[in-house]
Amino acid sequence: GLGLSYKKDENFGEWYSEVVVNGEMIEYYDISGCYILRPWAMSIWEVMQTFFDAEIKKMKIKNCYFPLFVSSGVLQKEKDHIEGFAPEVAWVTKSGESELEMPIAIRPTSETVMYPYFSKWIRGHRDLPLRLNQWCNVVRWEFSNPTPFIRSREFLWQEGHTAFATKEEADTEVLDILELYRRIYEEFLAVPVIKGKKSEHEKFAGGLYTTTVEAFVPNTGRGVQGATSHCLGQNFAKMFEINFENEKGEKSMVWQNSWAYTTRTIGVMIMVHGDDKGLVLPPKVASVQVIVIPVPYKDADMQGIFDACADTVKSLNEAGIRAEADFRDNYSPGWKYSNWEMKGVPLRIEIGPKDFANKQVRVVRRDNASKSDIPMADLVEKVKDMLNNVQQSLFDIATQKRDACIQVVHTWEEFAEALGQKKMILAPWCDEEEVEKDVKARTKGDMGAAKSLCTPFDQPELPEGTLCFASGKPAKKWTYWGRSY
Numbered sequence: 001g002l003g004l005s006y007k008k009d010e011n012f013g014e015w016y017s018e019v020v021v022n023g024e025m026i027e028y029y030d031i032s033g034c035y036i037l038r039p040w041a042m043s044i045w046e047v048m049q050t051f052f053d054a055e056i057k058k059m060k061i062k063n064c065y066f067p068l069f070v071s072s073g074v075l076q077k078e079k080d081h082i083e084g085f086a087p088e089v090a091w092v093t094k095s096g097e098s099e100l101e102m103p104i105a106i107r108p109t110s111e112t113v114m115y116p117y118f119s120k121w122i123r124g125h126r127d128l129p130l131r132l133n134q135w136c137n138v139v140r141w142e143f144s145n146p147t148p149f150i151r152s153r154e155f156l157w158q159e160g161h162t163a164f165a166t167k168e169e170a171d172t173e174v175l176d177i178l179e180l181y182r183r184i185y186e187e188f189l190a191v192p193v194i195k196g197k198k199s200e201h202e203k204f205a206g207g208l209y210t211t212t213v214e215a216f217v218p219n220t221g222r223g224v225q226g227a228t229s230h231c232l233g234q235n236f237a238k239m240f241e242i243n244f245e246n247e248k249g250e251k252s253m254v255w256q257n258s259w260a261y262t263t264r265t266i267g268v269m270i271m272v273h274g275d276d277k278g279l280v281l282p283p284k285v286a287s288v289q290v291i292v293i294p295v296p297y298k299d300a301d302m303q304g305i306f307d308a309c310a311d312t313v314k315s316l317n318e319a320g321i322r323a324e325a326d327f328r329d330n331y332s333p334g335w336k337y338s339n340w341e342m343k344g345v346p347l348r349i350e351i352g353p354k355d356f357a358n359k360q361v362r363v364v365r366r367d368n369a370s371k372s373d374i375p376m377a378d379l380v381e382k383v384k385d386m387l388n389n390v391q392q393s394l395f396d397i398a399t400q401k402r403d404a405c406i407q408v409v410h411t412w413e414e415f416a417e418a419l420g421q422k423k424m425i426l427a428p429w430c431d432e433e434e435v436e437k438d439v440k441a442r443t444k445g446d447m448g449a450a451k452s453l454c455t456p457f458d459q460p461e462l463p464e465g466t467l468c469f470a471s472g473k474p475a476k477k478w479t480y481w482g483r484s485y
């Protein structure tokens with residue numbers, strides 16, 4: 001039938017797999033871990049891309065495109081960068097029937113593709129800052145359970161790669177980009193995130209430090225890294241000899257950043273807002289914000305009703321609202337209601353004989369199913385307000401639900417209990433990597449181990465003498481912990 005056969009709160013994994021297909025976002029593909037992004041998903045990616053691309057252009061960052069393929073020698077150049085990840089790298093070994101002389105890697109990320117050319121292009125301080133971005137796909141042959149949008153073997157992203165003369169400039173840009181990522185989640189996807197720094201153990205090994213926006217999925221009690229903005233320090237400059245002559249004529253290495261967000265953003269939004277009727281799309285990213293449906297009646301003036309629907313769509317479109325009408329004559333209104341609810345369209349407008357006679361329309365909100373009758377004369381303003389209310393309400397409710405999952409703890413017992421309750425845990429930590437590894441070891445299990453998610457920039461008060469929840473040593477900071485994707 002039309003509805004979902006799994007409930008979000010009972011079978012989350014099955015609910016998610018079903019809702020991404022029934023909502024016409026994803027089609028499963030015959031290669032495991034690879035998915036077809038249908039237009040209903042691609043349009044969301046494009047809304048975010050339009051915003052982010054415009055913002056980085058304001059920062060004088062330029063788009064480029066580097067090859068998909070990486071030669072083996074270059075890829076192996078940075079051992080710690082690749083060491084832990086080697087099994088994830090996909091290789092081309094043949095063309096047709098013949099073996100390639102040298103296997104060629106498919107980019108899992110583009111540091112090693114780009115940086116030999118950064119070295120060639122950057123000679124003097126006038127060549128700095130060099131700030132490039134590319135919108136592309138990358139391939140990582142993941143083995144843990146593939147999940148549409150959240151963990152796939154190929155995904156779309158943007159990857160920014162920048163080089164500066166000073167660390168200060170790099171540090172500033174890291175946070176400027178992280179703020180854009182926060183805006184993507186909170187202003188577009190209506191998903192609350194926490195800005196913070198990754199631990200030494202969780203950061204990108206090739207970099208100096210990693211900042212992150214951390215989201216959380218209440219249903220699974222798992223944190224999810226929403227996007228990352230790294231300062232690479234001078235590590236890659238050393239490796240790839242990216243030097244410049246500064247104003248004093250001295251030769252020095254550049255300071256670099258790299259930053260990315262991916263199509264994982266869409267999966268997080270679905271997990272947070274979706275319900276048992278299907279997707280629930282925040283208006284900002286919905287390619288159809290309002291669907292207008294004629295409600296036929298046996299001897300009613302249907303032409304008048306169809307015209308009213310067309311006029312409604314026209315006036316909404318002229319006001320910049322993405323509206324469509326569903327005139328398909330082979331489906332009942334009831335079928336259409338369920339179909340567009342499954343696809344998560346924020347507002348539905350019904351126009352039947354009574355509405356038409358009273359020069360009003362019936363508006364139904366997808367997020368809370370509330371109904372209201374609006375005079376046609378006030379329609380555009382009222383719909384604009386309703387769309388803003390839906391956007392804000394989705395964010396407020398998601399924030400309340402996320403906050404309800406946060407548990408502050410001081411001892412291991414409290415930590416273990418909160419973990420069992422699928423919480424995101426805020427705990428005082430001594431900031432020692434050995435202790436972090438110990439937490440992972442002590443929480444290993446079939447649900448996956450707990451790990452540090454981030455040390456929030458917004459630090460609560462840490463009273464003198466507070467002890468680390470895991471080691472009992474003097475705590476240095478408050479850190480979020482939990483299971484993650």
Ligand SMILES: O=C(C[C@H]1NCCC[C@H]1O)Cn1cnc2c(c1=O)CCCC2
Pocket residue numbers: 081082085086088089108109110111140158159160204228230258259260
């Ligand atoms: O990709 C990065 C760092 C950086 N890459 C560029 C964009 C920002 C940020 O993601 C880390 N990383 C993750 N995953 C992998 C690699 C890797 O370098 C390399 C090998 C395959 C898997």
Ligand SMILES: [Mg+2]
Pocket residue numbers: 140
């Ligand atoms: Mg990975």
